[in-house]
Amino acid sequence: MQRLKYIFVSGGVISGIGKGATSASISLLLKQAGYNVTPLKFENYLNIDAGTINPIEHGDPFLCEDGTEADMDIGTYEKFLNQDMGALNFVTIGKIYKYVIDKERRFEYQGEDVEAIPHITNEIVRRIQILAHEKKANIVVIELGGTAGEYQNVFYYEASRILTLQNPGDVVHVHVSYVPTPPHLGEPKTKPTQLSVRTLNSMGIQPDFIVARSERELDQRRKDRFALFCNVHPEDIISNPDLNNIYEIPLILHKQNLHKRILEKLQLPVKEPDLKEWKQLVQKINTKRSKKITIAIVGKYFGTGDYQLKDSYAALFDAIEHASWYQNVNVETKWIDAEKVEKKGVGIIGAPDGIIVPIGWGHRGAEGMIAAANYAREQEIPYLGLCYGMQLAAIAFARTVIGWKDANTTENDNKSKHPVIHLIPSQKELMERRAYGGTMRLGSWEAMVKKNTQAYALYKRYGGLLDAQGLTSERHRHRYEFNNEYLHEYEKHGMIVSARSVVEGLVEIVELPKSTHPFYMGTQGHPEYKSRPLSPHPLFLGFIEACSKG
Numbered sequence: 044m045q046r047l048k049y050i051f052v053s054g055g056v057i058s059g060i061g062k063g064a065t066s067a068s069i070s071l072l073l074k075q076a077g078y079n080v081t082p083l084k085f086e087n088y089l090n091i092d093a094g095t096i097n098p099i100e101h102g103d104p105f106l107c108e109d110g111t112e113a114d115m116d117i118g119t120y121e122k123f124l125n126q127d128m129g130a131l132n133f134v135t136i137g138k139i140y141k142y143v144i145d146k147e148r149r150f151e152y153q154g155e156d157v158e159a160i161p162h163i164t165n166e167i168v169r170r171i172q173i174l175a176h177e178k179k180a181n182i183v184v185i186e187l188g189g190t191a192g193e194y195q196n197v198f199y200y201e202a203s204r205i206l207t208l209q210n211p212g213d214v215v216h217v218h219v220s221y222v223p224t225p226p227h228l229g230e231p232k233t234k235p236t237q238l239s240v241r242t243l244n245s246m247g248i249q250p251d252f253i254v255a256r257s258e259r260e261l262d263q264r265r266k267d268r269f270a271l272f273c274n275v276h277p278e279d280i281i282s283n284p285d286l287n288n289i290y291e292i293p294l295i296l297h298k299q300n301l302h303k304r305i306l307e308k309l310q311l312p313v314k315e316p317d318l319k320e321w322k323q324l325v326q327k328i329n330t331k332r333s334k335k336i337t338i339a340i341v342g343k344y345f346g347t348g349d350y351q352l353k354d355s356y357a358a359l360f361d362a363i364e365h366a367s368w369y370q371n372v373n374v375e376t377k378w379i380d381a382e383k384v385e386k387k388g389v390g391i392i393g394a395p396d397g398i399i400v401p402i403g404w405g406h407r408g409a410e411g412m413i414a415a416a417n418y419a420r421e422q423e424i425p426y427l428g429l430c431y432g433m434q435l436a437a438i439a440f441a442r443t444v445i446g447w448k449d450a451n452t453t454e455n456d457n458k459s460k461h462p463v464i465h466l467i468p469s470q471k472e473l474m475e476r477r478a479y480g481g482t483m484r485l486g487s488w489e490a491m492v493k494k495n496t497q498a499y500a501l502y503k504r505y506g507g508l509l510d511a512q513g514l515t516s517e518r519h520r521h522r523y524e525f526n527n528e529y530l531h532e533y534e535k536h537g538m539i540v541s542a543r544s545v546v547e548g549l550v551e552i553v554e555l556p557k558s559t560h561p562f563y564m565g566t567q568g569h570p571e572y573k574s575r576p577l578s579p580h581p582l583f584l585g586f587i588e589a590c591s592k593g
Contacts (some may be wrong), residue, residue: 069305244475251279367587398427401431416432488544491504493540499513
């Protein structure tokens with residue numbers, strides 16, 4: 044029986060350097076070489092999961108099939124490996140601490156003095172081995188959150204050191220570091236990475252590989268400097284320059300034989316990965332396109348200080364890109380702050396080819412998002428509402444078509460006489476107990492899609508149905524639901540309920556008929572989390588197609 048192999052991936056100099064994409068790329072290369080690989084992300088924060096974190100603080104929590112609210116890197120793993128991740132693939136230090144403390148409270152340490160080492164490090168190692176066992180993995184690729192030298196992640200590095208000591212020949216350490224090129228100097232500087240590696244050395248870890256992130260490809264002089272000062276062979280210095288898209292990274296790493304060198308160090312047979320499909324994907328991404336469309340995203344999580352960021356809607360931007368490549372159009376996204384729509388009016392949206400209102404929480408900016416949903420309907424601009432965007436589209440329809448001017452969600456107005464979006468009883472109990480974390484309708488939920496609807500046609504056309512009757516499944520992350528008491532009035536005024544949940548009969552997808560609107564759809568689920576570069580989501584494919592016909 045083959046011994047389990049471990050690949051640790053750490054980061055140096057700055058956060059956001061690309062450890063996740065590097066880990067996913069290594070995993071892809073080894074998987075396509077025939078090995079059973081599973082990735083694992085260790086995160087530094089004390090939160091049990093990413094579900095209660097403001098998306099502006101740490102980016103869009105990625106939602107898994109099993110309901111795990113994880114780090115964005117888990118989404119990168121899914122997209123590269125084309126396989127589902129879950130709770131075992133994502134561990135926070137908060138989850139580790141809680142497990143150890145709960146175990147101590149149950150007297151399971153039998154009076155032992157419980158300490159960070161060995162009890163925290165033992166639990167870290169146990170999580171790695173549980174994942175490997177459950178996934179029947181040959182190799183576990185372990186991404187260490189944060190940056191080398193931070194106090195929050197020191198126990199992860201200690202666990203890595205212990206595993207290396209206990210399993211000689213079974214562990215390699217890949218250090219992803221930043222090589223800046225200061226404009227006033229005009230040459231790449233290796234000193235930051237030298238200091239980062241010295242930090243690793245101080246923790247008893249000698250990296251086997253350095254993946255150097257830089258603006259341009261690393262030259263031989265810089266590789267020689269790394270080899271000299273970081274005690275790494277020149278052929279184990281891997282250049283990872285800025286690229287057009289992250290899906291080129293596996294090909295860049297493969298070209299430098301990183302997979303071969305890793306397998307050799309792990310004493311495993313060297314096999315060549317099958318990258319035919321991946322190369323075709325990259326070729327498709329880089330194909331020049333004559334058609335260009337503009338999509339306005341009216342959201343509330345774009346701003347951080349004086350800067351704007353897209354990580355708050357990372358999965359959404361990925362899903363748009365996946366569908367655009369398939370539909371052979373270039374997409375320009377226009378980010379619009381919903382609060383500015385409230386203050387300045389829908390005129391600032393302009394005349395885009397499509398409008399998306401994405402996920403959101405609470406009253407801030409909600410009226411601007413409602414106005415955007417109504418604007419898309421009145422101007423016959425293709426519209427896609429995601430979760431909150433579906434709920435707010437329902438409110439806009441109630442106010443302007445049905446005539447209920449005070450229609451609202453009880454999340455924002457619990458005194459509305461027409462609470463068209465509300466809490467179901469089970470969620471009311473949780474809210475009264477202030478039980479927020481992990482208590483929503485989370486993960487994969489099945490629904491029946493109604494035949495002779497746009498939704499059904501898209502799912503059928505693009506392979507999204509689980510059976511011939513219209514069964515499908517989408518990931519969910521929400522508390523509030525469409526209030527079925529008002530369903531008859533909606534249908535009477537022309538809105539179509541095209542999907543309902545199998546068990547509860549809850550409204551999942553609403554749409555307007557093509558006779559009144561080219562494409563107007565809202566989904567309570569989150570199709571953006573299921574989209575992958577090799578298989579874009581049917582609803583996004585339909586939306587992008589509708590936008591490109593304008």
